[in-house]
Amino acid sequence: AAQAADESMRSYWSGMGEVFRRRFQLVTQFRRAVDQGSITVQYQPKISLADRELVGVEALVRWTHPELGAVPPSEFVEAIEATGSIDLLLEHVLEIVLAQIKVWVDRGLRIAVAVNLSVRNLSAPDFPATVAAGLERHGVEASLLTLEITESSVMADPERYLPVLRQLHALGVNLSVDDFGTGYSSLAYLRRLPIDEIKIDKSFVQGMITDLGDLAIVRAIIDLGHSLGLRVVAEGVEEEAARDALKTLRCDDLQGFLVSRPQPIDKLESWMNSTMV
Ligand code: C2E
Ligand code: CA
Ligand code: CA
Ligand code: CA
Numbered sequence: 001a002a003q004a005a006d007e008s009m010r011s012y013w014s015g016m017g018e019v020f021r022r023r024f025q026l027v028t029q030f031r032r033a034v035d036q037g038s039i040t041v042q043y044q045p046k047i048s049l050a051d052r053e054l055v056g057v058e059a060l061v062r063w064t065h066p067e068l069g070a071v072p073p074s075e076f077v078e079a080i081e082a083t084g085s086i087d088l089l090l091e092h093v094l095e096i097v098l099a100q101i102k103v104w105v106d107r108g109l110r111i112a113v114a115v116n117l118s119v120r121n122l123s124a125p126d127f128p129a130t131v132a133a134g135l136e137r138h139g140v141e142a143s144l145l146t147l148e149i150t151e152s153s154v155m156a157d158p159e160r161y162l163p164v165l166r167q168l169h170a171l172g173v174n175l176s177v178d179d180f181g182t183g184y185s186s187l188a189y190l191r192r193l194p195i196d197e198i199k200i201d202k203s204f205v206q207g208m209i210t211d212l213g214d215l216a217i218v219r220a221i222i223d224l225g226h227s228l229g230l231r232v233v234a235e236g237v238e239e240e241a242a243r244d245a246l247k248t249l250r251c252d253d254l255q256g257f258l259v260s261r262p263q264p265i266d267k268l269e270s271w272m273n274s275t276m277v
Helices: 002-035 073-081 085-106 119-123 127-138 151-156 158-171 187-192 202-207 212-227 240-248 265-275
Strands: 039-048 054-065 069-071 113-116 145-150 174-180 197-200 231-234
Touching: 002 039, 002 054, 002 073, 002 085, 039 085, 039 265, 054 073, 054 085, 054 265, 069 073, 073 085, 085 113, 085 119, 085 127, 085 145, 113 174, 119 127, 119 145, 119 151, 119 158, 127 145, 127 158, 145 151, 145 158, 151 158, 151 174, 158 174, 158 187, 197 202, 197 212, 202 212, 202 240, 212 231, 212 240
Parallel strands: 054 113, 113 145, 145 174, 174 197, 197 231
Antiparallel strands: 039 054, 054 069
């Protein structure tokens, strides 16, 4: 038995070694991956529930690693968050997105694009200036850019992030609170944040069909959002039953595999051509 325990400890530690080695690899190779073009974005449409029109798209970063294959953003974003690379990630994604918005505008299309922020991005002292400079350089209207920040990160220290959120809002960009319902919002702060939209976390959206508790939470978030004058988006919609329920509850927009998975730009454009007749 002692030997078996020994063996299991050994494989535990070598398993941990594997985890750390992979993490180290991601952190040290991120910059080069950006230079080599391995860090790209895919776009997921956001649709209005009332008339099924495209209201915008969300940019989601992708890393195709030569040895590891597709590395999930949840893994590498977390790994690079403690390093300066998190600013590089945002700059890189912003560059791609702003250039894309401009391409669309030149073709007569006004498509708002949402970019995910890490809380570390908000802490960079020159962050609003970086965003302003990017918009200016690409000649893109601020209202075509949305910045998404998770509820749990902002609400961990709302006093700290309020000034930077105000500066961003003053530029004219839209602010969205992501993963809403998981972050214990203080209602007093929620009211004071200069935000335009909240996104109901997909765990509730996916549970709402079978779980009355989740359904109650979804309903409460929609009503709360509307009473504060915010647009409410449901993410992770996979089933028609969820879409129908959300429509009945007067949720504004939806995103999810039911409508479309995140897709590379060419696939998104053929999707747009086939649905927006
Ligand atoms: P998120 O911002 O909450 O993005 C939604 C995630 O749910 C995406 O996963 C998306 O592909 C997935 N999703 C969309 N519809 C459905 C659905 O119907 N069902 C299910 N099961 N999933 C759905 P993804 O692309 O793996 O991204 C995971 C997280 O990584 C994001 O969560 C976001 O927190 C982070 N992330 C992605 N791109 C960036 C980025 O450019 N910068 C930063 N800082 N974080 C990013
Ligand atoms: Ca998001
Ligand atoms: Ca989310
Ligand atoms: Ca998330």
